[in-house]
Structures are given as C-alpha cells and as structure tokens.
Amino acid sequence: MTAWYVLSAFALIIIATGSLYWVLVNGMYREDVHDLRDNLENASLLLSASSGQHGVSFPFATPRARGQRPDIYLRVLDSNGQVLIETPGLSRRLPTPSKTELAAIPSGGGASHQILSRQGEPFLTLIAPIAGSQPRFLEVAMDRAHDEFLLARYRERLWLVLGASLVLCAVVGYLIARSGMRPIKGISRTAERIRATTLHERIATGGLPEELRGLAETFNGMLDRLEQSFAHISQFSDDVAHELRTPINNLRGEIEVALGKVRSAEEYRDVLGSCFEECTRVARLIRTLLFLARADTAADALQREPVDLSEELAKVVEFYEADAGERGVELRVVGASGVRAELDRTLFQQAIGNLISNAVAHTPSGGSVELAARASGQNIRVTVTDTGCGIAPEHLPHVFERFYRIEQSRTGSQQNAGLGLAVVKSIVNRHGGRVEIDSRVGEGTRVELIVPSSGATAPAELTKS
Ligand SMILES: Nc1ncnc2c1ncn2[C@@H]1O[C@H](COP(=O)(O)OP(=O)(O)OP(=O)(O)O)[C@@H](O)[C@H]1O
Ligand SMILES: [Mg+2]
Known part of the structure; x- marks a missing residue:
C-alpha cells in the first residue's frame, strides 16, 4: 500500500513539475524569439532609413547590454555573405551565413534558428533582407547563455524538491497505510483469538470506518452461523450418545441377567433373540445417522433417473399395505398417472416410505x-394425507428436527428414533426441493414434498422447513 501510494503520488509530482518546466522553457524561448524579432524590426527600420555607411553605426555602437556581454548582436551582410558592419566580437562567436543560405531567405525574413557559437554558447538568430537599392541582409543574434543559466539553476532546485517530495511521500504513505491497516489488524487479532470454545466473540464494529464495518459485520454474521452450527452439532452428538446409550444399556442388562445363573437353552435362545433385535435397531439407527451425516456434507452425488411417480408410489404402497391392513387403515394412491420426474429412485422411495410409515x-x-402426485410448473408435488391424530401446533415447527419425537408413549414404542422426517427433509433438500407440513389435531396430517422435476431446473425456493 505504501509503495503504491509513494509511486502514484511521486508520479503525479513528476508529471506536474515536468509540465511546469516545459511551459517555462517554451515561454522563455517564445519570449526570446519575440524580443529578437522586435530588435530585427527596429534595426531594420533604422538601417533602411539610413543611406550611407556612417548612418548605420547607431544600433551597433550602443548594443543593449546585460551583464558583461551584450545579449543582442547585429550584423549587416551583403548578398555574398560578406560582413559590412557588426556588433564587435560577433564574427568571433558566430560563423557568417553562406551565400546560398542568404539566397534562400524570403523577402519577409527567415525563421529563427538555434545554433551553438564556436565557444559552445547557445544563440538564437534571425536574418531578414533590408529594403534598399543594394541587396543587404540584417542578422540579429541573441546570446541565450543567461536563459540557459537560469534554467540550469531551476533544474538543480527541481531535483532537490523532487528528492524531498519522494521522502515526504514515503513517510506520509507509510503513515496513511499504517493508520488504514490498524482496524484490519484489530479484526485479524480477534479472528486469531476465536476457537471452537470462544465462538461467542465478535468484532467490535463501533470505531470502524464505514468501508470496514461491512466486512466486520459479514465476518460477525459468519460467526453467528458457525456458532449456531456448532451448537447444533454438539446437540446432535449429545442426542446420538443418548440414543445409543439406551439400547446398549438394555443389551448389557439383558446379558448380565442371563449370565447371573445357569439357564436353560430355551432361555438363552430368548435372550439372544432379544439381543439380536436390539442390535438390529442400533444398526438401523447408525445407518440412518450415517445417511444424514453424508447428506450434510453432500459427499454422495444423487443418482437421478426418470421416474414415473404413479408406478413408484404404487411400489412403496405395496410394501406398506400389509402393515396398514393389519391396523385397519386404508392406503391408496390417487391421481398420479402421467407425472414424471428425474429423481434418485432409492432416496425418493425412502422419503415416501418414511411418510407412509x-x-x-x-x-x-x-x-x-x-398419496397423490401432480406436476406444477417446474416442480412436482407429492402429498401424503392421513386422517390420523394430527400434530399440535406447538410441535409442528420441530417435527423435522433430528431426534424430535412428540410423545414417546403415543406411538407406543421406543423403536422410533425421531429421525424419519429429518431424513425426508434431507432427501428433499438434496433434490433442491422443500417440504411443507399441515396438520390439525384430531383431523389428520398432510405432508407435501415440492421437488424440481429435473436436476437441471432451478431449485424450488426453500422458504419453509
Ligand atoms: N402423520 C403424522 N401424524 C401425527 N404425528 C406425526 C405424523 N408424522 C410424524 N408425526 C410426529 O412427528 C414426530 C417425528 O416424526 P419422525 O418420523 O421424524 O420420527 P419417528 O416417526 O418418531 O421416528 P422414526 O421415523 O425415526 O422411526 C413423531 O414423533 C410423530 O409423533
Ligand atoms: Mg417416522
């Protein structure tokens, strides 16, 4: 940041001083040319007014002098380039123009020329023909050594100023960068302090400049979400430990009792049978937990394939028909014919199975x-409606949470882990869809899955659940 600041500020200073220097040099040059032309015109007037050799001595005898040497030199030349008269010392400095050079000069006067004298001094010259009977030329020369001297001194000071401003830019740039970085350092110190145990810490946004407040708030928002997820995960681990402890304790208890004394083969078989059941339950629980964990990290890709909803629902219904029949519950599929979608068949069957169960x-x-299915725009909607006991409104928002069971005793078994609806939600989310639930106590429950009918379509907005 400092380097960029120094570079850009210094570049601007160089551009500014460079252009000012250029304006100065040009201005001085133009002024000199103007001066020279004035002198040429005045001298020319005097010369053309004078007729004889004596009359022309006036401008040459009193040259305008600055310092030791005259600044302006004059000389009159004939058309062959022979000097007729001149300011003393001019021929020693400047060579006379040749005959051809003089012949090329237009009647209104030539352009100004910059030349170096024999001694290496910069001169500006201007030649014009003098009106009169004989062809004569007047050459005016200006010694620009004084200008050059002034410009050289100006350049010397300029280098000093540039050097000083480079140092100043570096210092100011460093101070600006440091004060600009101070709040960022504060943010990074807070970020360094944050661990899993100190996720409640937040960056203080009070004293921050506007530009950084947004960043700090975004960072704080991220911490909020992380804290929530951590709490969720830790709650989930607690629940998992709790859920696994019960069946393992049961197993231990049963085995302990069985080992307490010698028993008959019949009794051992009973104990082993019950242990087997408990093991099956634990295995199922672990399988479901693994499924949910994988769904969370989205490690497994969906195996989408074209599915005919009426066929698929009929298959799942067939699986649960016996159970429903035993309980005296009628299970039927209505109006699903012709509804098709690209879904992961196994996962879809599992979700519908959980809802039917x-x-x-x-x-x-x-x-x-x-059970019903229908297409609605880009989505398909599958509903499972029962005429059962319903769910009280206070429980409704939680039924999709993991391990959430309304009443352990109501369903009449500890076989249920409270994961069924969590699995449904996870499956639907992985398909880019959402679940809606609607229930009235004593009247029944209606669960609706809204899923994009193809993997390519945009996900249904995840507003609810
Ligand atoms: N159709 C329904 N009618 C009434 N209550 C329901 C219905 N579906 C779910 N619930 C209630 O919602 C709770 C959560 O259901 P979920 O399927 O997640 O768990 P579960 O059925 O208890 O256990 P699991 O499905 O894991 O065996 C259940 O405890 C149940 O009381
Ligand atoms: Mg269930």
Whole structure:
C-alpha cells in the first residue's frame, strides 16, 4: 500500500513539475524569439532609413547590454555573405551565413534558428533582407547563455524538491497505510483469538470506518452461523450418545441377567433373540445417522433417473399395505398417472416410505392414508394425507428436527428414533426441493414434498422447513 501510494503520488509530482518546466522553457524561448524579432524590426527600420555607411553605426555602437556581454548582436551582410558592419566580437562567436543560405531567405525574413557559437554558447538568430537599392541582409543574434543559466539553476532546485517530495511521500504513505491497516489488524487479532470454545466473540464494529464495518459485520454474521452450527452439532452428538446409550444399556442388562445363573437353552435362545433385535435397531439407527451425516456434507452425488411417480408410489404402497391392513387403515394412491420426474429412485422411495410409515402409525383403525402426485410448473408435488391424530401446533415447527419425537408413549414404542422426517427433509433438500407440513389435531396430517422435476431446473425456493 505504501509503495503504491509513494509511486502514484511521486508520479503525479513528476508529471506536474515536468509540465511546469516545459511551459517555462517554451515561454522563455517564445519570449526570446519575440524580443529578437522586435530588435530585427527596429534595426531594420533604422538601417533602411539610413543611406550611407556612417548612418548605420547607431544600433551597433550602443548594443543593449546585460551583464558583461551584450545579449543582442547585429550584423549587416551583403548578398555574398560578406560582413559590412557588426556588433564587435560577433564574427568571433558566430560563423557568417553562406551565400546560398542568404539566397534562400524570403523577402519577409527567415525563421529563427538555434545554433551553438564556436565557444559552445547557445544563440538564437534571425536574418531578414533590408529594403534598399543594394541587396543587404540584417542578422540579429541573441546570446541565450543567461536563459540557459537560469534554467540550469531551476533544474538543480527541481531535483532537490523532487528528492524531498519522494521522502515526504514515503513517510506520509507509510503513515496513511499504517493508520488504514490498524482496524484490519484489530479484526485479524480477534479472528486469531476465536476457537471452537470462544465462538461467542465478535468484532467490535463501533470505531470502524464505514468501508470496514461491512466486512466486520459479514465476518460477525459468519460467526453467528458457525456458532449456531456448532451448537447444533454438539446437540446432535449429545442426542446420538443418548440414543445409543439406551439400547446398549438394555443389551448389557439383558446379558448380565442371563449370565447371573445357569439357564436353560430355551432361555438363552430368548435372550439372544432379544439381543439380536436390539442390535438390529442400533444398526438401523447408525445407518440412518450415517445417511444424514453424508447428506450434510453432500459427499454422495444423487443418482437421478426418470421416474414415473404413479408406478413408484404404487411400489412403496405395496410394501406398506400389509402393515396398514393389519391396523385397519386404508392406503391408496390417487391421481398420479402421467407425472414424471428425474429423481434418485432409492432416496425418493425412502422419503415416501418414511411418510407412509408415520401416517399409518398415527392413524387409527378405519382411517385412511392417501398419496397423490401432480406436476406444477417446474416442480412436482407429492402429498401424503392421513386422517390420523394430527400434530399440535406447538410441535409442528420441530417435527423435522433430528431426534424430535412428540410423545414417546403415543406411538407406543421406543423403536422410533425421531429421525424419519429429518431424513425426508434431507432427501428433499438434496433434490433442491422443500417440504411443507399441515396438520390439525384430531383431523389428520398432510405432508407435501415440492421437488424440481429435473436436476437441471432451478431449485424450488426453500422458504419453509
Ligand atoms: N402423520 C403424522 N401424524 C401425527 N404425528 C406425526 C405424523 N408424522 C410424524 N408425526 C410426529 O412427528 C414426530 C417425528 O416424526 P419422525 O418420523 O421424524 O420420527 P419417528 O416417526 O418418531 O421416528 P422414526 O421415523 O425415526 O422411526 C413423531 O414423533 C410423530 O409423533
Ligand atoms: Mg417416522
């Protein structure tokens, strides 16, 4: 930052001083040319007014002098380049123009020339013909040594000023960069301090300049989300430990009791059978947890394939028909024909299966569970509606949370982990869709899955759940 500041500020200073110097040099040169032309015109008037050799001595005898030497020199030449008269010392300094050079000069006078004298001094010369009977030329020369001397001194000072401003730019640039970086250092110190245990820390946005406040707020927002996720993960780990502890304790208890004394083969078989059931339950729980963990990190890609919804729903229904029949619940699919979508078949079946299993479990005998599917714009909507006990409004927002069970006793079993709807939500989210639930206590529950019908379409807005 300092380097950029120094470079840009110094470049601007160089451009500014350079252009001022250029204006000065040009201005001095133009002034000199103007001066020279004035002198030429005056001397020319005097010369053309004078007729004889004596009359022309006036401008040469009293040259305008500055310092030691005259600044302006004059000489009169004939058309062959022979000097007729001149300011003393001019021929020693400047060579006379040749005959051809004089012949090329237009009647109104030539352009000014910059030449170096024999001694290396800069001169500016101007030649014009003098009106009269004989062809004569008047040459006016200006010694620009004094100008050059002034410019050289100006350049010397300029270098000094440039050197000083370079140092000044560096110091000011460093101070500006340092004060600009101070709040960023503060932010990075806070960021360094933050660990998993100190996720509650936030960057103080009070004293920050406007440009950095946005950054700090974004960073704080990120910390909010991280803190929430950490709390969520830690709660989830607690729940997992708790869920696994119960069946393992059961297993231990049963085995301990069985080992307490010698038992018959029949009794051992019973204990082993019950242990097997418990193990199956734990294995299923672990499988579901693994599924959810993988879905969280999106490690597995979806295996999308074209699916006919009516066929797919019929297959899942067939699987649950026996169970529903046993409970006296009617299970049916309505109006799903012709609805097609690109879905991961296995995951979709699992989601619908979880919904049917919930609906059947919560619907009393004589009730019904109805499945329907329809296309709606870019999405398909699949609904599972039951005429069961319903869910109270205070529970409704939580049913998709992991391990959330309304009443352990209501479903009549500890077999349920409270993960079914969490899995449904995760599957639908992975398809880029959303879940909506609507329930009335005593009337029934309706769960709707809204999923984009192809993987290429934009995801359904994830507003609810
Ligand atoms: N159709 C429904 N009618 C009434 N209550 C329901 C219905 N579906 C779910 N619930 C309630 O929502 C809670 C969460 O359901 P979820 O499917 O996530 O868990 P679960 O069925 O208890 O366990 P799991 O599905 O993991 O075996 C359940 O405890 C249940 O009480
Ligand atoms: Mg369930």
